[in-house]
Amino acid sequence: MTSATAAPPPFPRRLVVIGTGLIGTSVALAAGRLGAAVWLADRDPAAARFAAGLGAGDELPAAGPPGGPADLAVLAMPPEAVAPALAAAQERGLARCYTDVASVKELPLARARELGCDLATFVAGHPLAGRERSGPAAARADLFLGRPWAICPLPETSDEATSTVAALASACGAQPVRMLAADHDRWVALVSHIPHLVAAAMGARLELAQADALALAGQGLRDVTRIAAGDTGLWTQILAANAAHAASLLPAIAEDLSAMAVALAGIAEGDEESLKRLTGLLERGGAGVARIPGKQGGPPAAYTVVQVVIGDQPGELARVFQAAGEAGINIEDVRIEHSPGLPAGVLELSVGPQAAAGLTAALAAGGWPVRR
Amino acid sequence: MTSATAAPPPFPRRLVVIGTGLIGTSVALAAGRLGAAVWLADRDPAAARFAAGLGAGDELPAAGPPGGPADLAVLAMPPEAVAPALAAAQERGLARCYTDVASVKELPLARARELGCDLATFVAGHPLAGRERSGPAAARADLFLGRPWAICPLPETSDEATSTVAALASACGAQPVRMLAADHDRWVALVSHIPHLVAAAMGARLELAQADALALAGQGLRDVTRIAAGDTGLWTQILAANAAHAASLLPAIAEDLSAMAVALAGIAEGDEESLKRLTGLLERGGAGVARIPGKQGGPPAAYTVVQVVIGDQPGELARVFQAAGEAGINIEDVRIEHSPGLPAGVLELSVGPQAAAGLTAALAAGGWPVRR
DSSP states (O other): OOOSSSOOOOSOSEEEEEOOSHHHHHHHHHHHHTTOEEEEEOSSHHHHHHHHHTTSOEEOOTTOSTTSOEEEEEEOSOHHHHHHHHHHHHHHTOEEEEEEOOSOOHHHHHHHHHTTOOTTSEEEEEEOOOOSSOSGGGOOTTTTTTOEEEEEOOTTSOHHHHHHHHHHHHHTTOEEEEOOHHHHHHHHIIIIIHHHHHHHHHHHTTTTOOHHHHTTOOHHHHHHHGGGGSOHHHHHHHHHHTHHHHHHHHHHHHHHHHHHHHHHHHHHTTOHHHHHHHHHHHHHHHHHHHTSOOTTSOOOOOOEEEEEEEEOSTTHHHHHHHHHHHTTOOEEEEEEEOOTTOSEEEEEEEEOGGGHHHHHHHHHHTTOOEEO | OOOSSSOOOOSOSEEEEEOOSHHHHHHHHHHHHTTOEEEEEOSSHHHHHHHHHTTSOEEOOTTOSTTSOEEEEEEOSOHHHHHHHHHHHHHHTOEEEEEEOOSOOHHHHHHHHHTTOOTTSEEEEEEOOOOSSOSGGGOOTTTTTTOEEEEEOOTTSOHHHHHHHHHHHHHTTOEEEEOOHHHHHHHHIIIIIHHHHHHHHHHHTTTTOOHHHHTTOOHHHHHHHGGGGSOHHHHHHHHHHTHHHHHHHHHHHHHHHHHHHHHHHHHHTTOHHHHHHHHHHHHHHHHHHHTSOOTTSOOOOOOEEEEEEEEOOTTHHHHHHHHHHHTTOOEEEEEEEOOTTOSEEEEEEEEOGGGHHHHHHHHHHTTOOEEO
């Protein structure tokens, strides 16, 4: 924001959504719930009619929104389609501002510049939300709740356009986050596009596997490969639009897997150094995963957890906390796990690492089964 | 089963569980619920006491189970520990039969043979169940419900031992599946051990990533990497015990990732052939994932889904089914998806691929918004 005098535009009350797939229809549902007037269009008229039937808005008349340009037009389509759709929409004067929701940002911006689009009224955007199901039938008004929504204004982008899109993101329950398009593309390559390729490479190993082997599959395999079941055509487009960033990250993963294979072959021969190398590779993986923020966006916890078995007698919890308090222990977090049908549960007490030994001793002295 | 005359032994009513981690304690909880007497031991006495406190059984007396050998002793510990524990348990005469639950099977069997264990009374086993949390506090009586439980008898294994272990698996709600130990190890390398390494290799890329990049992480990255957050020490043991099988599968994945990197680099240069190669790699991934059986163990569905928007007027569903029936359509499966707070929902009708066009036309003619 370069101007401090202009009042921030309110949440866009008149919205056009072009592209009524999962994301477009979800934006329409969320905005409509807040009272916005929403007009829907899609290159497949049946899809727009379907979304309208769901209550996501009205079909966009050929003459444009009744009463003149909308506050904002959302272009909800794959990256390659954004710039031509923007040029057409600006030509028709559909709205005062425009945004897109495609999962890469440099390519649509570059193409829009090539096509001579007005970049003062266009803000490239990307809500980081999705489902493994696609299409309007999978849309949900709460799809964006608590998710980041990347907003990548250019130097020439108007403040009004930027804050209109930020207001839409906030109204949808998302957190608008401003960033450079180049940073966005590098970052989503790491946290979204590369995981997709890794899942696909794992999935490809199942193509010729014996059915008896697949019958042993558990939640782990399903989780690792789930996203590879997504729409292959859409993903080819997404990856192609971010090809250079994605290509740069893959060799390191391939090298780690090759190093794991070498270490395992060494272990099979009884080599102790290979065992250490494998452990080191696994620990780096665990350390990386631990850096993914929790769903609430906070940093990963650094507490030690002490577990104590508690019965369901009245006052049991109070007695545990009293014993902890008398030992001078500051308890940071509490969680109760209860197996169905059992008279006892497990109380998990999170404490600073230096307090864990004292708490364990205090509770053991009080007669509770306890472990760290 | 080589003898048709011996009656199958009943579910073991007197059970010893050695190793009260997640799996051992869950077996104890499940058997105890069915009325079995359960005695618990662990190399860490506090862990056994903790499990006993949870209601999983009584601590095993030093003299062994009161009243003589148990029907079955379950050795619930990592692969390397099984054979020594089996030798010690057989030396003490703890039970009439023995099994383990370790996630590889060739190594414990080979070690048990080297140690001179009685292989007539030992059945190598592996319930394919787990959680990302470990230890007795995470145990659940229903952990094995609907899961496969691999049972790998040797030619010298007695029928009594094999059917006792199968009876325990069934009693825990699992499906006992007989297989050769070598097949088991090859298959779990593919569906369990390799996914772990792939998740770790992806996770390692996050170790030095910018926090701003990680803030964009969604469910996809979390799912792909979740299992890499598991107990690194335990996983080193599991992988080391199945090193040769795991090592043999990794190079193909590393090669696919390298091929993806080459294709992406080609796409960045505008090469059309590279785009086709990337699509092909993604499609192989999707085809492999589609082969993973559903949670109910059935084959993947081969139906076409037709989606239709329905209002919540009384009789709306009946009218849809009447229209389908009049068009002569056989509906195989039905699902309703309803976004919170909306007056309309989506009815998903699964039909044979050849019936989809007719159903779509019939419903469109009836005025419903419909799409395939």
